[in-house]
Amino acid sequence: MNQYCVGIDVGGTTVKCGIFTYNGLLLDKWEVPSRKAENGRYILPDVADELKKHLSEKTIEEEDIAGIGIGVPGPVEPNGYVHICVNLGWEDRWPAKELRELMGGRIPCACGNDANVAALGEMWQGGGRGHENLLMVTLGTGVGGGLIMNGRIVTGAHGAGGEIGHIHVREEEEESCNCGGRGCLEQVASATGIVHEAQRRLSRRKDHSKLRVYGKALSAKDVFDCAKEGDIIARETVECSMRYLGIVLAQVSMIADPEVYVIGGGVSKAGNFLLEMLRKYYEEYTPILKPEQKAEIMLATLGNDAGIYGCARLMLEND
Numbered sequence: 410m411n412q413y414c415v416g417i418d419v420g421g422t423t424v425k426c427g428i429f430t431y432n433g434l435l436l437d438k439w440e441v442p443s444r445k446a447e448n449g450r451y452i453l454p455d456v457a458d459e460l461k462k463h464l465s466e467k468t469i470e471e472e473d474i475a476g477i478g479i480g481v482p483g484p485v486e487p488n489g490y491v492h493i494c495v496n497l498g499w500e501d502r503w504p505a506k507e508l509r510e511l512m513g514g515r516i517p518c519a520c521g522n523d524a525n526v527a528a529l530g531e532m533w534q535g536g537g538r539g540h541e542n543l544l545m546v547t548l549g550t551g552v553g554g555g556l557i558m559n560g561r562i563v564t565g566a567h568g569a570g571g572e573i574g575h576i577h578v579r580e581e582e583e584e585s586c587n588c589g590g591r592g593c594l595e596q597v598a599s600a601t602g603i604v605h606e607a608q609r610r611l612s613r614r615k616d617h618s619k620l621r622v623y624g625k626a627l628s629a630k631d632v633f634d635c636a637k638e639g640d641i642i643a644r645e646t647v648e649c650s651m652r653y654l655g656i657v658l659a660q661v662s663m664i665a666d667p668e669v670y671v672i673g674g675g676v677s678k679a680g681n682f683l684l685e686m687l688r689k690y691y692e693e694y695t696p697i698l699k700p701e702q703k704a705e706i707m708l709a710t711l712g713n714d715a716g717i718y719g720c721a722r723l724m725l726e727n728d
């Protein structure tokens with residue numbers, strides 16, 4: 410019987426690895442540096458060497474492993490093909506096929522985009538536990554999204570499914586987003602966006618604000634902390650960001666109607682203060698839903714481990 414599954418979350422600086430039991434207990438966890446030399450050709454061989462060591466230490470046999478899931482920080486085609494992954498230097502790669510061969514050819518492997526597998530991890534053992542329809546929102550340097558419907562990742566025809574960071578929300582925005590567009594959610598609700606938004610207000614206005622003492626070192630955490638203390642410009646900034654995010658979640662509800670939104674990433678450390686503000690706007694913009702039909706908005710609970718959980722869960726998708 411297959412009693413274990415393995416999650417391999419490949420990042421730009423380290424690869425996080427975990428061995429799980431079939432029902433989601435993390436037995437062993439370690440990291441391998443991402444050797445990016447020569448187009449990242451050593452990354453998967455390094456992972457395979459370490460994985461073999463950890464499996465033999467735990468006396469886990471090949472036939473006891475349901476599979477190995479791999480998360481990649483970039484677009485992954487539905488068949489697992491990676492055309493290009495800038496963060497790793499990869500071009501035209503089949504990570505699942507390659508790792509399967511490196512591990513001896515018999516253990517099934519699958520591959521997914523890191524934001525999507527993190528969403529699957531939060532569904533399995535994190536903030537979305539007990540729900541099969543959810544959207545995970547990662548508020549970090551950018552705004553990532555992973556949509557799970559009926560327990561499965563929804564990537565759509567071109568992998569853009571769930572990419573809420575680039576939904577256009579602000580018509581009057583004059584600066585460009587990283588995607589080449591203008592007025593994207595990411596420009597106002599990511600950590601970078603929140604800081605930028607606060608700085609714009611500070612330069613436009615003369616009123617006193619504690620935010621001014623931070624100068625160029627201002628972080629999204631500072632903006633939230635000052636907002637909690639009642640600083641007016643900070644408060645207006647986070648209200649503005651959460652309003653746009655609330656509008657987008659309300660829009661997602663009209664398309665996919667998830668049961669729960671799971672909010673993760675560094676910005677989510679603002680906790681209940683952020684959740685309450687976000688719920689207020691989400692509720693305002695979903696008048697069509699009765700109170701009991703509105704989605705719950707929760708915090709992610711797995712932090713940086715969401716990826717390895719989701720990668721492992723990827724191998725149980727075809728139960």
Ligand SMILES: [Zn+2]
Binds near residue numbers: 589
């Ligand atoms: Zn964009």
